[in-house]
Amino acid sequence: MQEQASDRREQILAVALELFSNHGYHKTKVSDIVKAAGVAQGTFYWYFKSKEAIALEIIHNKEADLIEVVSQGYRESKATVQEVVKASERLFEDFFEFSQQNKYFMKLLLKGMETEESVQSAIFETRKKLENAFQKNIERAAELGILPRKDPVIQSALLMSLLEGMLERWLFSPQQGHARLQSRTAEELAKELVQFEFFGLLGI
Amino acid sequence: MQEQASDRREQILAVALELFSNHGYHKTKVSDIVKAAGVAQGTFYWYFKSKEAIALEIIHNKEADLIEVVSQGYRESKATVQEVVKASERLFEDFFEFSQQNKYFMKLLLKGMETEESVQSAIFETRKKLENAFQKNIERAAELGILPRKDPVIQSALLMSLLEGMLERWLFSPQQGHARLQSRTAEELAKELVQFEFFGLLGI
Amino acid sequence: MQEQASDRREQILAVALELFSNHGYHKTKVSDIVKAAGVAQGTFYWYFKSKEAIALEIIHNKEADLIEVVSQGYRESKATVQEVVKASERLFEDFFEFSQQNKYFMKLLLKGMETEESVQSAIFETRKKLENAFQKNIERAAELGILPRKDPVIQSALLMSLLEGMLERWLFSPQQGHARLQSRTAEELAKELVQFEFFGLLGI
Amino acid sequence: MQEQASDRREQILAVALELFSNHGYHKTKVSDIVKAAGVAQGTFYWYFKSKEAIALEIIHNKEADLIEVVSQGYRESKATVQEVVKASERLFEDFFEFSQQNKYFMKLLLKGMETEESVQSAIFETRKKLENAFQKNIERAAELGILPRKDPVIQSALLMSLLEGMLERWLFSPQQGHARLQSRTAEELAKELVQFEFFGLLGI
DNA sequence: TATGAATGAGATTTCATTCAT
DNA sequence: GATGAATGAAATCTCATTCAT
Numbered sequence: 029m030q031e032q033a034s035d036r037r038e039q040i041l042a043v044a045l046e047l048f049s050n051h052g053y054h055k056t057k058v059s060d061i062v063k064a065a066g067v068a069q070g071t072f073y074w075y076f077k078s079k080e081a082i083a084l085e086i087i088h089n090k091e092a093d094l095i096e097v098v099s100q101g102y103r104e105s106k107a108t109v110q111e112v113v114k115a116s117e118r119l120f121e122d123f124f125e126f127s128q129q130n131k132y133f134m135k136l137l138l139k140g141m142e143t144e145e146s147v148q149s150a151i152f153e154t155r156k157k158l159e160n161a162f163q164k165n166i167e168r169a170a171e172l173g174i175l176p177r178k179d180p181v182i183q184s185a186l187l188m189s190l191l192e193g194m195l196e197r198w199l200f201s202p203q204q205g206h207a208r209l210q211s212r213t214a215e216e217l218a219k220e221l222v223q224f225e226f227f228g229l230l231g232i
Numbered sequence: 233m234q235e236q237a238s239d240r241r242e243q244i245l246a247v248a249l250e251l252f253s254n255h256g257y258h259k260t261k262v263s264d265i266v267k268a269a270g271v272a273q274g275t276f277y278w279y280f281k282s283k284e285a286i287a288l289e290i291i292h293n294k295e296a297d298l299i300e301v302v303s304q305g306y307r308e309s310k311a312t313v314q315e316v317v318k319a320s321e322r323l324f325e326d327f328f329e330f331s332q333q334n335k336y337f338m339k340l341l342l343k344g345m346e347t348e349e350s351v352q353s354a355i356f357e358t359r360k361k362l363e364n365a366f367q368k369n370i371e372r373a374a375e376l377g378i379l380p381r382k383d384p385v386i387q388s389a390l391l392m393s394l395l396e397g398m399l400e401r402w403l404f405s406p407q408q409g410h411a412r413l414q415s416r417t418a419e420e421l422a423k424e425l426v427q428f429e430f431f432g433l434l435g436i
Numbered sequence: 437m438q439e440q441a442s443d444r445r446e447q448i449l450a451v452a453l454e455l456f457s458n459h460g461y462h463k464t465k466v467s468d469i470v471k472a473a474g475v476a477q478g479t480f481y482w483y484f485k486s487k488e489a490i491a492l493e494i495i496h497n498k499e500a501d502l503i504e505v506v507s508q509g510y511r512e513s514k515a516t517v518q519e520v521v522k523a524s525e526r527l528f529e530d531f532f533e534f535s536q537q538n539k540y541f542m543k544l545l546l547k548g549m550e551t552e553e554s555v556q557s558a559i560f561e562t563r564k565k566l567e568n569a570f571q572k573n574i575e576r577a578a579e580l581g582i583l584p585r586k587d588p589v590i591q592s593a594l595l596m597s598l599l600e601g602m603l604e605r606w607l608f609s610p611q612q613g614h615a616r617l618q619s620r621t622a623e624e625l626a627k628e629l630v631q632f633e634f635f636g637l638l639g640i
Numbered sequence: 641m642q643e644q645a646s647d648r649r650e651q652i653l654a655v656a657l658e659l660f661s662n663h664g665y666h667k668t669k670v671s672d673i674v675k676a677a678g679v680a681q682g683t684f685y686w687y688f689k690s691k692e693a694i695a696l697e698i699i700h701n702k703e704a705d706l707i708e709v710v711s712q713g714y715r716e717s718k719a720t721v722q723e724v725v726k727a728s729e730r731l732f733e734d735f736f737e738f739s740q741q742n743k744y745f746m747k748l749l750l751k752g753m754e755t756e757e758s759v760q761s762a763i764f765e766t767r768k769k770l771e772n773a774f775q776k777n778i779e780r781a782a783e784l785g786i787l788p789r790k791d792p793v794i795q796s797a798l799l800m801s802l803l804e805g806m807l808e809r810w811l812f813s814p815q816q817g818h819a820r821l822q823s824r825t826a827e828e829l830a831k832e833l834v835q836f837e838f839f840g841l842l843g844i
Numbered sequence: 845t846a847t848g849a850a851t852g853a854g855a856t857t858t859c860a861t862t863c864a865t
Numbered sequence: 866g867a868t869g870a871a872t873g874a875a876a877t878c879t880c881a882t883t884c885a886t
Contacts, residue, residue: 142256181412193392208383224432283861482872601798638721682847683845
């Protein structure tokens with residue numbers, strides 16, 4: 029019974045995340061959230077200061093988990109290209125699996141554009157942190173002599189572009205959009221991406 | 233006189249595009265548009281059925297131009313890898329230059345904003361057409377034996393991801409976000425991208 | 437027809453003043469105002485930025501008129517006490533008549549306490565100006581040797597207290613409150629007050 | 641233990657009075673009161689039926705004390721004008737001292753605030769009783785031949801106006817409003833007022 | 845007694861759209 | 866064609882009060 033209090037809060041958070049993700053921030057009315065959560069309008073404002081506040085909380089809640097996933101990178105020293113490729117595959121797979129399990133959050137992160145200023149920059153901050161984590165991985169690999177030394181800022185930007193773009197097509201594309209892509213598993217997608225990551229279109 | 237009428241129309245379109253792009257669809261009120269255009273509120277509705285309608289028109293207006301740019305691809309048969317790389321560079325440069333000149337439109341297209349269903353799918357359609365154009369190019373290259381035969385759907389998705397992601401970081405990132413990237417010219421950016429496109433992180 | 441535009445505005449102002457005065461600022465809802473004015477809710481916000489704004493405008497509108505009335509004071513030099521008494525009577529009569537004609541405004545001024553900060557200080561400012569005008573009159577009279585020299589700040593405060601208190605009882609007391617007082621005319625009231633003003637309870 | 645319960649009640653009453661007085665009835669939320677009193681929202685409703693009820697109780701609580709102060713008037717027969725003046729001075733001083741010690745209550749009484757109908761008339765009743773007490777004093781003085789016989793209703797109204805107006809300026813004026821006045825003691829203020837009360841502006 | 849979560853009616857304000865001129 | 870006043874549905878948020886524990 030006592031838990032229900034904080035359950036209520038969690039429930040409203042979950043419902044809001046799903047609605048924001050599916051219909052966008054503006055089209056999701058507070059009245060929609062409370063209706064879906066089965067509580068009164070006033071209850072929303074008992075738990076959250078405003079619509080803006082709940083959006084911010086949603087972002088911050090999952091940020092740590094997401095960064096955690098990516099920070100697992102190429103931590104240990106790897107000797108061969110094959111090992112690094114393998115590690116990269118695992119990393120991307122983790123990333124895609126996290127995204128699948130946190131579909132709504134990732135959609136908010138990637139496409140959740142039109143929101144209050146504050147939410148917008150919270151989103152941007154999170155994405156920047158993600159990109160920085162990748163950059164660290166790349167720099168590490170260069171230090172280990174596995175990757176050729178190039179501008180790691182550009183390289184992480186390229187990498188993030190790939191990940192974000194493919195994620196978007198994989199999970200958030202309208203039905204007929206990328207059918208072939210959407211049927212892949214996280215593992216397959218990761219493999220495909222890693223192949224391109226290291227060898228480009230020309231491949232080996 | 234008649235021209236002036238259609239000038240009015242164009243002006244409202246231009247103003248609306250800029251506002252949509254800079255502040256988003258919802259935060260841009262019809263009253264903002266007319267204020268910026270220097271016309272009366274009612275005038276807007278003489279030229280456009282609704283806010284939704286003007287957004288749709290904006291999308292459709294530039295679509296053809298954009299596709300045109302990309303369709304220039306690897307039209308003529310190219311023999312060597314170097315030639316194809318060169319052609320790709322030129323193509324990307326054109327794309328980035330178009331994007332620079334049509335910054336507001338491209339932002340609308342990429343960040344998609346939170347809009348009415350109809351606008352959203354117009355945006356999606358345009359992006360799909362763009363991706364298809366790239367896919368054609370890739371298929372052509374495979375037929376000519378320049379690129380190894382792989383799934384062209386995946387490959388064009390990867391390519392578009394790169395282009396979109398880098399474009400976003402180049403033109404639409406908040407100030408300090410990607411300073412190093414933002415100072416590049418379209419040409420430099422295209423080169424960097426092509427390098428990765430063909431050879432991946434490992435490069436040559 | 438064209439006048440009707442500004443008539444609308446005036447009408448809403450008048451209605452709002454009456455409602456504020458009769459039921460107070462908080463109990464008067466914007467919906468009450470528009471209902472009484474026979475316009476749509478949105479129309480209110482076409483003419484006024486907010487409920488606070490209309491209250492402020494109401495105060496500022498009449499301020500000048502009110503000060504004007506009181507500034508007529510003992511302008512010309514008067515020789516005898518009788519003449520000054522006469523002048524004072526006329527002044528007070530004018531003040532009471534103005535108050536009768538601007539009953540709602542005066543009530544707002546005297547009793548319109550619980551409002552937004554800004555309105556509150558607008559009210560206070562107006563009352564202070566009024567008191568200052570009386571102070572000027574008193575100082576003038578002292579210079580002319582008609583009144584004994586005492587602290588004019590205190591004296592104007594005493595005078596204003598009398599005027600405000602009697603006005604409140606005369607115009608704004610509940611029915612049975614001060615029946616005897618309420619039946620007086622502005623002239624009679626002014627006489628009574630002047631008598632006390634100059635000679636106190638002991639009278640002559 | 642039982643005392644603590646009623647202590648709670650008293651504490652809530654005290655806190656509510658202060659908040660009502662300082663910020664007004666409407667701007668004081670029940671949640672403000674309970675927060676300041678350090679109790680839960682529900683607790684308020686255990687002790688008081690409603691916000692309106694607590695306001696009413698506040699008024700009634702102090703009414704008797706206030707009337708008591710004023711009823712001390714010119715009870716014993718006084719022979720000379722000087723004695724009456726002295727007595728009046730003491731009376732006013734008592735009144736101002738009571739007001740100083742019950743600042744919040746007096747503010748509620750004088751500035752009346754915008755409240756529910758019922759509270760408003762409770763306030764009015766109290767003020768009427770006060771005025772009646774003064775009226776009794778004046779009538780008594782007339783019977784004793786100390787004051788000239790005039791309309792005692794008017795005279796008590798004039799007296800109350802003076803007392804209320806000066807009290808308001810003395811205790812409740814915004815900072816710079818009546819600095820000179822606000823620095824006076826209750827005794828000084830009473831003297832000033834009595835001087836005017838008996839002799840008017842012309843004085844002796 | 846006491847708590848604090850929950851309620852829901854209702855207040856202010858916004859804004860796309862309409863309409864008389 | 867053009868104006869801008871007018872509309873009203875709907876959104877966010879407030880707050881006195883209730884209720885289960």
